[in-house]
Amino acid sequence: MKTKNLTEGRLDNRVSLSFRLGVMVSLALVVVGLALVAIAGAKDIEPTPPLSQLLEGILKLDAAAIITLGILTLLLTPVAQVIVALVTFSIDRDKLYLGVCITLLCVLAFSLVLALI
Amino acid sequence: MTRRHFKRIDLLLSPMLLCPVVTLAEVNLWVLGGTGLVAGLLGSTLGVGGGVFIVPMLTLALHLPIHIAIGSSLVAIVATSCTAAGIYTKNRLTNVKLGLLLETATTPGAIVGAFIVTLLASSALSALFGVILIYVAYTMITRQSVGAEDNPSQHSPAKHDNASTDPSNWLASSYYDQNLGRQVTYKVSHVPQGLGAGFLAGGLSSLLGIGGGIVQVPIMNLVMGLPMKPTIATSSFMIAITATVGALIHYYHGNVYPTMVAPLIIGVVIGARLGTELAQRARGILLRRVFGVFLSITAVLMFCRAASII
Numbered sequence: 388m389k390t391k392n393l394t395e396g397r398l399d400n401r402v403s404l405s406f407r408l409g410v411m412v413s414l415a416l417v418v419v420g421l422a423l424v425a426i427a428g429a430k431d432i433e434p435t436p437p438l439s440q441l442l443e444g445i446l447k448l449d450a451a452a453i454i455t456l457g458i459l460t461l462l463l464t465p466v467a468q469v470i471v472a473l474v475t476f477s478i479d480r481d482k483l484y485l486g487v488c489i490t491l492l493c494v495l496a497f498s499l500v501l502a503l504i
Numbered sequence: 505m506t507r508r509h510f511k512r513i514d515l516l517l518s519p520m521l522l523c524p525v526v527t528l529a530e531v532n533l534w535v536l537g538g539t540g541l542v543a544g545l546l547g548s549t550l551g552v553g554g555g556v557f558i559v560p561m562l563t564l565a566l567h568l569p570i571h572i573a574i575g576s577s578l579v580a581i582v583a584t585s586c587t588a589a590g591i592y593t594k595n596r597l598t599n600v601k602l603g604l605l606l607e608t609a610t611t612p613g614a615i616v617g618a619f620i621v622t623l624l625a626s627s628a629l630s631a632l633f634g635v636i637l638i639y640v641a642y643t644m645i646t647r648q649s650v651g652a653e654d655n656p657s658q659h660s661p662a663k664h665d666n667a668s669t670d671p672s673n674w675l676a677s678s679y680y681d682q683n684l685g686r687q688v689t690y691k692v693s694h695v696p697q698g699l700g701a702g703f704l705a706g707g708l709s710s711l712l713g714i715g716g717g718i719v720q721v722p723i724m725n726l727v728m729g730l731p732m733k734p735t736i737a738t739s740s741f742m743i744a745i746t747a748t749v750g751a752l753i754h755y756y757h758g759n760v761y762p763t764m765v766a767p768l769i770i771g772v773v774i775g776a777r778l779g780t781e782l783a784q785r786a787r788g789i790l791l792r793r794v795f796g797v798f799l800s801i802t803a804v805l806m807f808c809r810a811a812s813i814i
């Protein structure tokens with residue numbers, strides 16, 4: 388651990404913290420949602436509600452909406468890592484890895500757009 | 505893209521084709537949670553997603569429609585890899601720079617693979633991949649030493665200090681090995697070959713519908729010379745990014761069912777926490793051999809798929 392340089396250590400700390408934070412928030416929402424399902428009793432299993440109805444569902448304490456928010460938090464956590472790394476490399480003026488992060492974000496956005504159209 | 509391709513995508517993605525309505529009373533949430541726990545344990549210990557285990561379990565044991573199984577599996581894979589990557593990175597096992605660099609090759613490979621999927625006979629490809637997996641599994645099980653983890657003579661902090669000024673070692677790193685009780689320094693070799701192999705790995709994962717970890721772990725360990733523990737940690741970090749794209753696509757197409765996925769996520773997070781503890785305490789060579797056995801089982805599944813048995 389001691390031999391890792393300061394920049395690497397800082398990067399590791401930030402990436403690790405945001406991973407753990409993302410998983411913790413997501414898990415908390417999923418547990419609350421599942422508890423609400425248990426209270427409400429068994430019903431049909433339905434897909435995730437549309438994003439436009441998500442906020443309304445959360446305010447009404449709808450179990451599916453709360454779990455969906457947890458799932459979305461989880462799915463956005465890895466993307467957040469790339470952004471955290473990008474900010475860290477930008478502060479450290481590491482042009483090579485700044486380029487790697489920008490390329491990766493572009494590739495991810497491209498593959499997502501390609502798959503959805 | 506051919507009509508057959510669209511048909512396959514429709515079958516996979518369209519919730520309209522679903523099936524009988526599934527009620528929560530019909531699905532045993534404890535079995536879902538247990539499935540997640542085993543998948544999380546397996547995935548985080550070996551640096552793979554665990555989809556190889558989750559999808560058959562959900563379709564064969566719980567009789568869920570395939571598109572729900574795949575959508576749920578991808579979310580569970582993201583949960584496994586995020587949990588594992590968070591812990592591994594905190595303990596300085598993940599080579600974040602290498603992971604980011606390899607991802608730039610793996611993701612375009614996956615896009616290309618998705619486009620050429622209809623041009624190749626999937627059964628022949630599965631059989632060929634099965635043969636390659638057997639060879640890689642044999643190499644991983646029989647090879648005595650890879651990198652510095654099993655060879656104390658390679659441990660030299662001075663080497664790492666020099667590495668920071670040597671452009672050829674810019675991905676070199678170090679970690680504390682709990683099993684060996686000492687700091688292990690390692691270099692990353694054959695980076696261009698690793699990037700090329702990463703591109704192929706991404707393509708293969710699209711062509712065969714397998715997770716990237718099965719291909720990435722042998723590449724990083726056998727080709728690039730990373731010790732097994734940073735390999736597993738870096739693979740988990742990479743899978744988190746790769747699987748997210750697939751999971752978001754399935755989410756968009758309405759294939760993620762929140763109340764079905766919830767127990768899976770809880771099980772996976774618990775399993776992944778246990779798995780990371782196991783992996784950090786185990787000997788590198790043992791992890792490599794267990795991974796070899798896992799590859800052999802996957803190879804058998806590939807042969808079964810080639811023969812249309814599953």
